[in-house]
Amino acid sequence: MTALTIATWNVNSLRQRLEGVGRLVEERAPDVLCLQETKVTDELFPADELKALGFEHQVIRGQKSYNGVAVLSRKPIKQVRERRPWWGKDDCRHIGVELEGGLELHCFYAPSGGPTPDPEANEKFAHKLGFYDEMAKWAAKEQDQARPTILMGDLNIAPLENDVWNHKKLLRSVGHTPGESERFATLLKKGRLTDVGRSFVPPEEPLYTWWGYRFAASFxxxxxxxxxxxxxxxxxxxxxxxxxxxxxxxxxEKPSDHVPVIIKVA
Structure with a gap:
């Protein structure tokens, strides 16, 4: 497999965060960037600015004001494997590519689920659960276990006790409910996937990637x-x-509420 540094980042509006992307590139030099919540249509995507940062190879899938994903690479992308809709909605939440060297890489932006963890009262939460159910079936049936495959992105679930700052207080909050954590575990099991973060940082230790905007002192x-x-x-x-x-x-300055997660493969 080709040696690569790969970063995933929910930028929460790419055009507002271009300076931050440039700084990320300067400080960590990723070979591949998986971005979520780009919030820009394909025709307005800042392709030239990103090429100037070294990302000549770009696979994008965006819409106005919401969602959107992109895979940007310094090295050639061998092929685009998937740009599929999920749960009956073509809302720009997934791109799958094969990189030179044989690595299959999937960039995901899972639904957030809205404010209420009740699928009957909240269609957005029903969407989230359905999305995860479909992901688990896809991971079980359509992935070739012999091909090196990585899924990364904003999956909008903090599945473990130390994935949130206050487990007991947040058990009824969307993103940390037992039903969502069970679906995350099902995705891992059916796809025969490993949670890479928790293979490096033990589950008993706090590990966070998001600090909300609503409370100014959250970070x-x-x-x-x-x-x-x-x-x-x-x-x-x-x-x-x-x-x-x-x-x-x-x-x-002008941060996203999410931070990048970076891996090195060799």
């Missing part, structure tokens, strides 16, 4: 959630040599 007080993930199949896992949550970006 200062470390009121975090782990919503951004890297999942690897059995063929890819041995190649992953390091894992980093680039927490410092949350203190940059």
């Amino acid at each position: 200062e007080k470390n009121y975090g959630w782990r919503l951004d993930h890297v999942l690897a199949n059995e063929a890819a896992l041995p190649a992953i040599k390091s894992f980093e949550v680039f927490k410092e970006t949350r203190s940059w």
